[in-house]
Amino acid sequence: MKLDxxxxxxxxxxxxxxxxxxxxxxxxxxxxxxxxxVPEIDFSNFEGYRSPRLIFHKDEEILPLQLTNDIRKQAGxxxxxxxxxxxxxxxxxxxxxxxxxxxxxxxxxxxxxPLQLFGKNEKILFGxxxxxxxxxxxxxxxxxxxxxxxxxSFISQYIAFRSEWINSFVEKLGGxxxxxxxxxKTIDFRETSGFSEYELLGNFFxxxxxxxxxxxxxxxxxxxxxxxxxxxxxxxxxxxxxxxxKVNIIAFESWDSLGxxxxxxxxxxxxxxxxxxxxxxxxxxxxxxxxxxxxxxVESPTTDFIHEFISLHEKCLILQVGACDGLQNDFLxxxxxxxxxxxxxxxxxxxxxxxxxxxLNRNYSEFSNVVIESCxxxxxxxxxxxxxxxxxxxxxxxxxxxxNNWAHGQGSFSFDKIVESIHANSFRxxxxxxxxxxxIKSIKTSxxxxxxxxxxxxxxxxxxxxxDVQGFxxxxxxxxxxxxxxxxxxxxxxxxxxxxxxxxxxLGYFRxxxxxxxxxxxxxxxx
Numbered sequence: 001m002k003l004d005x006x007x008x009x010x011x012x013x014x015x016x017x018x019x020x021x022x023x024x025x026x027x028x029x030x031x032x033x034x035x036x037x038v039p040e041i042d043f044s045n046f047e048g049y050r051s052p053r054l055i056f057h058k059d060e061e062i063l064p065l066q067l068t069n070d071i072r073k074q075a076g077x078x079x080x081x082x083x084x085x086x087x088x089x090x091x092x093x094x095x096x097x098x099x100x101x102x103x104x105x106x107x108x109x110x111x112x113x114p115l116q117l118f119g120k121n122e123k124i125l126f127g128x129x130x131x132x133x134x135x136x137x138x139x140x141x142x143x144x145x146x147x148x149x150x151x152x153s154f155i156s157q158y159i160a161f162r163s164e165w166i167n168s169f170v171e172k173l174g175g176x177x178x179x180x181x182x183x184x185k186t187i188d189f190r191e192t193s194g195f196s197e198y199e200l201l202g203n204f205f206x207x208x209x210x211x212x213x214x215x216x217x218x219x220x221x222x223x224x225x226x227x228x229x230x231x232x233x234x235x236x237x238x239x240x241x242x243x244x245x246k247v248n249i250i251a252f253e254s255w256d257s258l259g260x261x262x263x264x265x266x267x268x269x270x271x272x273x274x275x276x277x278x279x280x281x282x283x284x285x286x287x288x289x290x291x292x293x294x295x296x297x298v299e300s301p302t303t304d305f306i307h308e309f310i311s312l313h314e315k316c317l318i319l320q321v322g323a324c325d326g327l328q329n330d331f332l333x334x335x336x337x338x339x340x341x342x343x344x345x346x347x348x349x350x351x352x353x354x355x356x357x358x359x360l361n362r363n364y365s366e367f368s369n370v371v372i373e374s375c376x377x378x379x380x381x382x383x384x385x386x387x388x389x390x391x392x393x394x395x396x397x398x399x400x401x402x403x404n405n406w407a408h409g410q411g412s413f414s415f416d417k418i419v420e421s422i423h424a425n426s427f428r429x430x431x432x433x434x435x436x437x438x439x440i441k442s443i444k445t446s447x448x449x450x451x452x453x454x455x456x457x458x459x460x461x462x463x464x465x466x467x468d469v470q471g472f473x474x475x476x477x478x479x480x481x482x483x484x485x486x487x488x489x490x491x492x493x494x495x496x497x498x499x500x501x502x503x504x505x506x507l508g509y510f511r512x513x514x515x516x517x518x519x520x521x522x523x524x525x526x527x
Contacts, residue, residue, distance in 0.1 A: 004099035074189035096163030127156035154202025378450030399428025
């Protein structure tokens with residue numbers, strides 16, 4: 001078996017990176033034809049790279065003009081990102097007429113070694129990642145009535161396929177004359193990222209050709225090639241070459257800002273340091289912690305920022321996602337108390353758990369400017385399982401301290417995330433550790449409605465969003481609308497990498513304050 005053709009998309013903006021990628025692909029897969037789709041305006045810049053095994057197409061020649069105009073109109077600034085996925089699928093269909101095995105490849109992703117594409121019994125192997133975006137799964141359900149087929153994700157910067165698989169996919173969506181239009185109609189272009197060709201095709205292939213596929217056992221993907229390794233020019237230098245020795249693909253995506261390995265791990269260290277401070281009940285900014293001040297008496301820079309935000313706007317909306325009971329470690333409570341019944345400030349507290357919603361309603365029943373919303377936040381309106389610790393058990397989970405009732409704030413769409421939080425608090429003494437099996441057993445699940453965050457924003461009012469959702473911050477942020485972004489965002493950063501910073505930077509946000517609670521504001525706004 002051999003790979004017959006590889007599909008990439010490119011623009012002048014990533015020309016240098018594309019050349020490195022294509023050179024590597026040519027070395028690793030010498031028998032494959034490399035098909036590159038380029039905008040007509042950039043076409044002349046690629047002419048110097050022509051060869052018998054390198055074929056170029058203008059993207060305007062591949063897709064119907066009406067389709068591209070529709071995508072441009074609906075996707076707005078994300079037009080190019082959505083368009084290249086349609087182009088790759090259509091090229092796969094076209095070239096499947098004369099070739100047997102193809103591969104779609106992201107041109108911002110460099111192969112560091114040949115991938116194992118074929119397994120036993122001529123099975124095609126997929127690389128699997130831990131990526132998650134609910135909007136991709138929702139689009140897949142609308143398009144194919146197909147649920148997620150595996151625990152991981154098919155988003156690994158490439159996917160190999162047989163020509164008959166692509167043909168089957170096209171026929172499933174109505175045949176070559178209709179399938180692209182069908183695909184377009186199932187995408188919610190209001191989403192920042194509402195469609196993935198890898199997730200859609202991978203799940204379809206897996207469901208319909210299960211006996212012909214398997215997984216690459218040693219696949220490893222590094223998505224932070226810019227922020228962690230300083231860009232493609234530094235990949236071959238020490239210590240990067242050693243650190244990447246087992247990595248198959250390293251990506252240099254546009255949302256991932258340039259950085260260095262030293263800064264990356266320093267940021268991780270500082271984030272962990274502040275995370276430890278939070279677990280000790282000291283909910284303050286990392287900036288204050290590092291100044292060495294008296295932690296128990298320092299005013300939080302987070303609350304300072306919120307006070308300032310309110311003072312600078314005649315009318316404003318404060319949205320809190322993950323309000324819990326409004327008491328435990330909640331810096332917003334003092335803000336609400338200080339602004340009771342002020343018509344110029346409205347607070348919307350969002351919490352899915354009924355017992356905490358009841359507490360919130362009781363605590364703020366006499367506040368005319370506080371609204372309690374009983375729901376969870378997700379990419380689309382739907383229903384999902386939500387995991388949380390039984391409140392009666394959470395009462396006894398302080399251990400030897402600190403006595404901050406931390407367990408009442410643990411709620412997530414992920415069972416594993418709750419288990420991880422329970423183990424992370426093992427510093428609370430031997431009795432706590434011995435009771436961990438009991439704590440895990442006490443985790444409950446309920447089915448709750450999810451609503452996109454954009455549904456709560458109003459264009460005519462300055463908005464600040466506060467997010468604390470136990471590792472699902474990215475999903476909440478993905479439910480925003482590009483046409484109506486909040487002026488400022490305060491988010492509890494549960495991640496050890498730069499994904500949150502990179503995503504918000506791509507939307508036009510500047511990081512105002514770093515630490516476990518990070519503050520971002522739109523660059524065009526002054527807060």
